[in-house]
Amino acid sequence: MLVAALLLSACAPSGAEGPDPSTLATPAEPAMSESSSADTVTATDAERTSTNDTAVAALALLAVKGRAPMTGYDRARYGQAWLDADRNGCDTRNDVLAEQLAAVVRESNGCVVATGEYDDPYTGTTIDYRHGDGTLIDIDHVVALGNSWATGAFRWDIKKRAAFANDPLNLLPADAGANRQKGDGDAATWLPPNKPFRCEYVARQVAVKTKYRLWVTAPEKAAVARILATCPDQALPEDRWAASTRVDHDITDPGVLPAVKSFTSTYFKNCDAARAAGAAPVRRGDPGYGSHLDRDGDGVGCE
Secondary structure (H helix, E strand, C coil), X not given: CHHHHHHHHHHCCCCCCCCCHHHCCCCCCXXXXXXXXXXXXXXXXXXXXXXXXXXXXXXHHCCECCCCCCCCCCHHHHCCCCCCCCCCCCCHHHHHHHHHCEEEEECCCCCCXXXXXXXXCCCCCEEEEECCCCCCEEEEECCCHHHHHHCCHHHCCHHHHHHHHHCHHHEEEEEXXXXXXXXXXXXXXXXXXXXXXXXXXXXXXXXXXXXXXXXXXXXHHHHHHHHHCCCCXXXXXXXXXXXXXXXXXXXXXXXXXXXXXXXXXEEECCHHHHHHCCCCCEECCCCECCHHHCCCCCCEECC
């Protein structure tokens, strides 16, 4: 062995630095450490957050389900119209008008907007607003209350529904005629006639549904996606008001009505309660039926 070593050293050229590193076998990579794994997760989360600044990315994260039934839906179940949700002394409608209209003149109470000018994004027209003329401007719920009910709000309590109904993120002044054509429609059934505004409009719907964790129906998602395909970099609108998703007001849900208990059943106190709960007419054997609701004794109460 000593002789072999001497022979090898004799063959090596003088001043050699050893074998070329590029000719060495690469050792197997070590298993990922906990810190490496954490770094990967952090990078992924950061990338996801950055991507979700677009309406397209946020739309992809919304749950897709069918419409829930409208049983029990009523405007009153979202609180009074309009609530002073931010407790600044003025109702939400006038807050929105004062913020969105130009050349605003208020009445002497300091809250009611008497006159103003508005560039309506739904129609692309300019409206000279005058308080008391109901044909001019409505405050539109960008995600309509009826649509919210059918996509998750039926499960909320009234304090969350009232917050939704008064959240400035979900409110825009709009031409009254256009707003009434929309009704409770979603993007699959109604879009603003002013086409250049449609990208911003559906992006705002996505932002609202994201904030309140509402779902979209398959046709609604497809309609929003078609609009956003024309503006794939459309950003989600900034929620600069950062309104809470619950109000702190002392309000009660008129749809959650007290029942009168007997030894054998639970029944509605009166027909007003049954109708408000969407249960009228109430038939014998149905939950909530009581003989005091069926004055003619035909087995059907609150006809």
